[in-house]
Structures are given as structure tokens and as C-alpha cells.
Amino acid sequence: xxxxxxxxxxxxxxxxxxxxxxxxxxxxxxxxxxxxxxxxxxxxxxxxxxxxxxxxxxxxxxxxxxxxxxxxxxxxxxxxxxxxxxxxxxxxxxxxxxxxxxxxxxxxxxxx
Amino acid sequence: xxxxxxxxxxxxxxxxxxxxxxxxxxxxxxxxxxxxxxxxxxxxxxxxxxxxxxxxxxxxxxxxxxxxxxxxxxxxxxxxxxxxxxxxxxxxxxxxxxxxxxxxxxxxx
Numbered sequence: 001x002x003x004x005x006x007x008x009x010x011x012x013x014x015x016x017x018x019x020x021x022x023x024x025x026x027x028x029x030x031x032x033x034x035x036x037x038x039x040x041x042x043x044x045x046x047x048x049x050x051x052x053x054x055x056x057x058x059x060x061x062x063x064x065x066x067x068x069x070x071x072x073x074x075x076x077x078x079x080x081x082x083x084x085x086x087x088x089x090x091x092x093x094x095x096x097x098x099x100x101x102x103x104x105x106x107x108x109x110x111x112x
Numbered sequence: 113x114x115x116x117x118x119x120x121x122x123x124x125x126x127x128x129x130x131x132x133x134x135x136x137x138x139x140x141x142x143x144x145x146x147x148x149x150x151x152x153x154x155x156x157x158x159x160x161x162x163x164x165x166x167x168x169x170x171x172x173x174x175x176x177x178x179x180x181x182x183x184x185x186x187x188x189x190x191x192x193x194x195x196x197x198x199x200x201x202x203x204x205x206x207x208x209x210x211x212x213x214x215x216x217x218x219x220x221x
Contacts, residue, residue: 031207043198043211056208091155098207101145103155 002027004104006092012110018080021107024073025094033101034058034067034077035091043091049075082111115139116201118212125189125219133197133215137180141201144175144182145209149196158184158197189219 005024013019025032034046047067048056058065064083069075079086087110093101117136125131135144146158159166161175161182170190175182182199196216200209 033208042213043200045208045210048208050207055206089153093155095207098143098202098205100157100160101209102157103147105154 004092004094004102006090006104006107008107009105010108010110012112013082014112015084016081017111018078019082019109021077021079021090021092021109023075023077023092023104025075025092026102027073029094029096029102030072031095031098031101032069032075033093033095034075035093037089037091037106046077046090079109082109084111087111115210116199116212118197118199118215120215121213122216123218125186125217127189127191127219127221129189130185130187131189131217132186133184133199133217135182135184135199135201135212137182137201139180139201139203139210141175141177141180141182141203142205143202144173145200145202146173146182146184147198147200148193149198149214151195155198186217189217191219191221193217194219 007022030051032049046058049069052069066078089106091106093103095101144161148156159173163177165174170187172185196214198214200211
């Protein structure tokens, strides 16, 4: 079985651009999570879907971050407009009914 | 990092030795997960725990929900065990995890 896949693996954006990150969860998993990882803040939850319904929209991340899950096998995270402080690794994870979370390889975003 | 505190923050071990990592929760964690982030950046799920213990090869983990802590024991450390170990707690039945800041382990030959 394929694990969680994420594209692109690396993204470089100019300040003010719109970028879209993509994630495909493990087949059959109904929970999908987007995280941001930085050295200082560690792993922070951005969004959480259960059976395609948005359960958590990330509080402080709401204004420029929007995650969507149009079908059970694909999710996107849009950042609009990007700022240099958004430079981080963005991780997608999936699980079945709140059990073990499996992570994708991440997208490393650099905003200039 | 405040709700889930990991100790130590960094650790160096000789190959073949044993060690224990600890995670203290100030949240009412109902389940715990442990992950290893390897030097390439991939996060690998090591354990999913309800209160109790689990063992997998040279790794053993325990979760005490009443005392709000979890431990990860590494026996006979190998070079490939190097990386950053994260614990994460779930509250209620939400599926959401709150992560600690990690323990960076370096195993020396």
C-alpha cells in the first residue's frame, strides 16, 4: 500500500504569492491532518479533517491558510499571500479513526 | 511544547548501551504516540499507546494516564536509532495530537 504522498517536495515562493500544497492520504484513512514544523515552534496543527469534514481550522493560522478536502483521497493547503515567516516544512498525516498517524515526506517551503 | 514536555532535549549514547526518554503531559492525554524523525526528515510512527506498555524489538514504551507521563526505552542502541524522537498526546477522542519539542538522540560508534 502507498503511504501518504505530498507534492511538491520543495517550493520557493516570492513574498505575496499564492502557493498550493497537495496531499494524498493512505487509502482508506478517514482522518487527515496538516502540520507546520519549525525548529522553534516544533509541530503545530494547521487543519484537521474527519471523513472530509473540517474539524479544526488552525486558530491563529486561519487568515492566510486554507485547507480543503474535496474527496477522500486528496487534500490541498493554500497559503495566500505568503510571507517570509511561513518558511517551514509542511507535513500531511492520515489515520483511521484517530489511531496511529502516518506522515508524508513533507514539503519544504521557502518564502523570499 | 508547554502541554507536552520531553526530556532530555538531547542525548548522546554509545552503540550497545540503553537509555530512556520521558514525556510529561499537562493535558489529560488518553492515548500517546511516539515518532522518530530520521536525519532525512521522515516521521516514522513507533508506537500508539492506550494506558499500558508495548514492545517492538529493542524499543519498549509505557503510558501511565493517571500520572500523566510516557516513557520510551531503547535497548542496545544502534547507529540507525539516531534522530529526533517525538511524543504526542491525544485528549478525548478527537484524533488531534499535541506534540512535544522532541529529544535529539545521537548514537556514537
